[in-house]
Amino acid sequence: xxxxxxxxxxxxxxxxxxxxxxxxxxxxxxxxxxxxxxxxxxxxxxxxxxxxxxxxxxxxxxxxxxxxxxxxxxxxxxxxxxxxxxxxxxxxxxxxxxxxxxxxxxxxxxxxxxxxxxxxxxxxxxxxxxxxxxxxxxxxxxxxxxxxxxxxxxxxxxxxxxxxxxxxxxxxxxxxxxxxxxxxxxxxxxxxxxxxxxxxxxxxxxxxxxxxxxxxxxxxxxxxxxxxxxxxxxxxxxxxxxxxxxxxxxxxxxxxxxxxxxxxxxxxxxxxxxxxxxxxxxxxxxxxxxxxxxxxxxxxxxxxxxxxxxxxxxxxxxxxxxxxxxxxxxxxxxxxxxxxxxxxxxxxxxxxxxxxxxxxxxxxxxxxxxxxxxxxxxxxxxxxxxxxxxxxxxxxxxxxxxxxxxxxxxxxxxxxxxxxxxxxxxxxxxxxxxxxxxxxxxxxxxxxxxxxxxxxxxxxxxxxxxxxxxxxxxxxxxxxxxxxxxxxxxxxxxxxxxxxxxxxxxxxxxxxxxxxx
Numbered sequence: 001x002x003x004x005x006x007x008x009x010x011x012x013x014x015x016x017x018x019x020x021x022x023x024x025x026x027x028x029x030x031x032x033x034x035x036x037x038x039x040x041x042x043x044x045x046x047x048x049x050x051x052x053x054x055x056x057x058x059x060x061x062x063x064x065x066x067x068x069x070x071x072x073x074x075x076x077x078x079x080x081x082x083x084x085x086x087x088x089x090x091x092x093x094x095x096x097x098x099x100x101x102x103x104x105x106x107x108x109x110x111x112x113x114x115x116x117x118x119x120x121x122x123x124x125x126x127x128x129x130x131x132x133x134x135x136x137x138x139x140x141x142x143x144x145x146x147x148x149x150x151x152x153x154x155x156x157x158x159x160x161x162x163x164x165x166x167x168x169x170x171x172x173x174x175x176x177x178x179x180x181x182x183x184x185x186x187x188x189x190x191x192x193x194x195x196x197x198x199x200x201x202x203x204x205x206x207x208x209x210x211x212x213x214x215x216x217x218x219x220x221x222x223x224x225x226x227x228x229x230x231x232x233x234x235x236x237x238x239x240x241x242x243x244x245x246x247x248x249x250x251x252x253x254x255x256x257x258x259x260x261x262x263x264x265x266x267x268x269x270x271x272x273x274x275x276x277x278x279x280x281x282x283x284x285x286x287x288x289x290x291x292x293x294x295x296x297x298x299x300x301x302x303x304x305x306x307x308x309x310x311x312x313x314x315x316x317x318x319x320x321x322x323x324x325x326x327x328x329x330x331x332x333x334x335x336x337x338x339x340x341x342x343x344x345x346x347x348x349x350x351x352x353x354x355x356x357x358x359x360x361x362x363x364x365x366x367x368x369x370x371x372x373x374x375x376x377x378x379x380x381x382x383x384x385x386x387x388x389x390x391x392x393x394x395x396x397x398x399x400x401x402x403x404x405x406x407x408x409x410x411x412x413x414x415x416x417x418x419x420x421x422x423x424x425x426x427x428x429x430x431x432x433x434x435x436x437x438x439x440x441x442x443x444x445x446x447x448x449x450x451x452x453x454x455x456x457x458x459x460x461x462x463x464x465x466x467x468x469x470x471x472x473x474x475x476x477x478x479x480x481x482x483x484x485x486x487x488x489x490x491x492x493x494x495x496x497x498x499x500x501x502x503x504x505x506x507x508x509x510x511x512x513x514x515x516x517x
Contacts, residue, residue: 038165044130050163055138058082061104068143068151076144076154083153084138084161085109090131098128102137106194110152111139117156127158134164134188183511196507200496204271206314207291216267216293221256223273229255229471233276249275254416254487255474257294258445261485262477269293282504283437283494286513292489299444300428303486304405307432307440308333311403315499322499324401324435335403340410347395348374355425358384359412385413400433415455415468417443435498442488449478
């Protein structure tokens with residue numbers, strides 16, 4: 001039986017309207033519940049000072065756990081202390097006894113709040129009647145160990161420092177997409193999320209200390225500038241009202257750092273934010289943190305040694321246990337090393353043109369045919385560097401699980417790198433891959449100003465919005481003399497991903513970029 005199209009449209013409209021009303025009513029109910037909870041809390045606490053200016057804590061949760069670890073069961077210290085934290089659990093054992101857990105800097109401490117420890121029952125009731133999960137409180141009391149063996153504080157005074165006026169999820173929030181929009185709540189309830197951010201801070205601290213111990217000087221270079229350079233990437237563009245000109249946010253600090261080497265700073269590094277107006281996926285965020293360092297009188301071989309030393313020491317000293325799926329990642333020196341073109345030829349089962357001929361139109365057509373044969377999507381921008389990168393990203397890089405140096409990229413992909421001293425057409429360059437992801441990129445720096453001009457000019461002729469553009473100021477600086485130099489860059493968010501066993505880059509960032517709903 002054929003149904004009238006108008007009738008079907010009406011039915012469809014009614015179903016959609018019904019769904020909308022249901023969704024709308026559910027949202028309204030959630031909003032009412034939120035407001036009811038908040039209003040109820042404010043009402044119950046209306047005679048309580050909710051936001052005191054200060055609480056004088058004599059110690060922290062972590063210090064209590066360390067200092068009084070020696071206490072025996074039922075033993076109570078004569079020392080009185082004050083400590084504060086966030087309430088994570090309230091267990092009412094009777095009308096005159098409660099056990100409360102508080103957290104401070106990721107550590108948990110149990111409080112034993114008993115009417116017997118207070119001067120009178122009224123103070124006990126006033127202090128504890130309305131305690132709720134998420135409240136910030138400060139307590140005064142004596143450390144003790146309970147009959148069950150739990151190190152606790154026997155509390156004789158409780159002060160509310162800031163009430164929690166919203167419901168805290170009991171379970172499941174760690175699996176909710178909302179946790180990245182309410183990151184503060186994620187950190188409140190999800191220890192794993194907090195641990196990643198703590199580990200990130202330790203990794204960056206170790207990296208900074210490692211470089212400073214090797215006599216590198218930490219510097220800062222501009223984030224806003226009039227020119228783009230240092231990486232093949234699409235920039236964010238902004239406008240400066242007073243100057244009346246367009247500015248771009250940096251995609252890399254490389255050109256400034258090399259100018260510092262020209263200026264006589266032989267070892268420099270920068271840890272800072274970069275901005276690339278590109279896709280967002282599990283390994284890319286438009287705003288990310290990188291470390292770049294440049295060492296005069298060194299080459300890419302020296303930096304491979306430095307990279308091995310850095311990562312092996314970092315994993316050992318920070319007691320990290322990175323793995324890929326069920327495979328433990330090993331950072332013992334030396335790391336594996338493979339060649340760019342031979343590994344790609346093996347994966348494709350064909351011989352590639354000589355490195356010196358890869359920039360030709362014939363090579364472009366050859367690479368297009370290889371991509372088609374291998375089922376590799378070429379995208380809208382078709383250039384030799386793009387096709388080589390797509391083939392490697394599809395066929396070789398995902399297989400590089402253990403730390404591996406990918407060596408000697410074609411020079412056509414590396415406009416800022418020096419040509420290999422023995423093999424024309426290849427660059428003295430390496431990328432470090434771990435768990436199938438690029439971790440670092442390094443090379444012996446090109447320091448011939450005329451060659452640099454020609455390579456940047458060739459890049460600008462590519463039909464690629466992410467290609468590098470000529471930078472005459474940088475080329476002029478090279479004319480003052482850049483000594484033999486090696487440079488290294490690493491995306492720290494991605495490094496934290498691998499070392500902390502998380503599967504999305506946003507887990508490593510305190511407040512990752514989110515699409516506006």
